[in-house]
Amino acid sequence: MTNNLPIGVFDSGVGGLTVAKEIMLRLPKESLLYFGDTARVPYGNKSEETVITYSRQIARFLCSHEVKAIVIACNTASAFALDTLAAEFPVPVIGVVKPGAKAAAAKTAKGRIGVIATSGTIKSGLYERYLASINPELKVFGKACPLFVPLVEEGLTSDSVTKMMAERYLTPLLSEGIDALVLGCTHYPLLTDVIGEVCGPGVALVNPAYETAKELSELLSEKNLLKTDDTPAAHRFFVSDGEEQFRRFADTILPCELEEADVNRMVLS
Numbered sequence: 001m002t003n004n005l006p007i008g009v010f011d012s013g014v015g016g017l018t019v020a021k022e023i024m025l026r027l028p029k030e031s032l033l034y035f036g037d038t039a040r041v042p043y044g045n046k047s048e049e050t051v052i053t054y055s056r057q058i059a060r061f062l063c064s065h066e067v068k069a070i071v072i073a074c075n076t077a078s079a080f081a082l083d084t085l086a087a088e089f090p091v092p093v094i095g096v097v098k099p100g101a102k103a104a105a106a107k108t109a110k111g112r113i114g115v116i117a118t119s120g121t122i123k124s125g126l127y128e129r130y131l132a133s134i135n136p137e138l139k140v141f142g143k144a145c146p147l148f149v150p151l152v153e154e155g156l157t158s159d160s161v162t163k164m165m166a167e168r169y170l171t172p173l174l175s176e177g178i179d180a181l182v183l184g185c186t187h188y189p190l191l192t193d194v195i196g197e198v199c200g201p202g203v204a205l206v207n208p209a210y211e212t213a214k215e216l217s218e219l220l221s222e223k224n225l226l227k228t229d230d231t232p233a234a235h236r237f238f239v240s241d242g243e244e245q246f247r248r249f250a251d252t253i254l255p256c257e258l259e260e261a262d263v264n265r266m267v268l269s
């Protein structure tokens with residue numbers, strides 16, 4: 001029965017675990033089939049064409065394992081490949097950009113929103129376009145923050161170097177008078193403390209991972225796709241390289257511990 005199939009979730013690597021975590025917390029009965037493209041990360045500085053090619057390969061892999069929906073957990077892949085995957089695959093596909101944009105539009109009082117993300121996501125202009133479609137009066141200020149991803153992956157989430165970079169990246173946005181900031185990259189919710197400190201209480205931080213889990217729950221319910229049997233959730237993870245490193249990172253993020261057998265290696269082409 002389709003309802004009891006897992007939800008496919010993919011990302012360029014480990015960052016999408018921030019999205020998997022929010023889905024696990026909101027939909028604890030659902031099983032996830034996660035693919036992290038750790039051999040080809042980062043996607044954030046790759047071309048649209050390359051990101052679409054990789055995303056298509058991963059969606060094909062997820063569908064070959066029978067999933068009932070696909071969540072593109074990666075902001076860059078959501079920005080470049082959502083329309084392609086939604087048109088080509090027979091299951092509902094959602095990305096993280098639209099839910100993040102919707103929440104930011106709801107949170108701003110001044111109509112001035114900052115978006116921080118990878119270079120690819122900023123270049124795509126997708127956050128701006130979604131926000132303009134919600135309210136053309138909104139002013140959107142984008143900023144690529146390429147050093148945040150390696151800083152998180154090095155475990156420097158509350159290091160003074162990270163704080164310094166946050167000040168450098170965020171000062172131009174703060175001087176535009178933003179009162180909402182989209183954390184438009186999978187890794188940035190892990191920097192919420194540092195970013196919140198730099199921005200101060202006058203700026204609402206928007207976590208697209210949280211908003212996506214909410215939207216996924218609504219989508220599954222609307223389409224009558226919520227899990228119906230009472231078996232406990234069983235998650236499986238596939239990575240294209242570095243299973244051990246992935247497992248270590250996952251154990252610091254996910255609300256459950258991973259067993260050795262839960263993480264498998266799969267090279268796609």
Ligand code: DGL
Binds near residue numbers: 074076077185
């Ligand atoms: N997952 C990517 C994103 O959310 C960040 C890492 C990368 O550049 O691949 O855009």
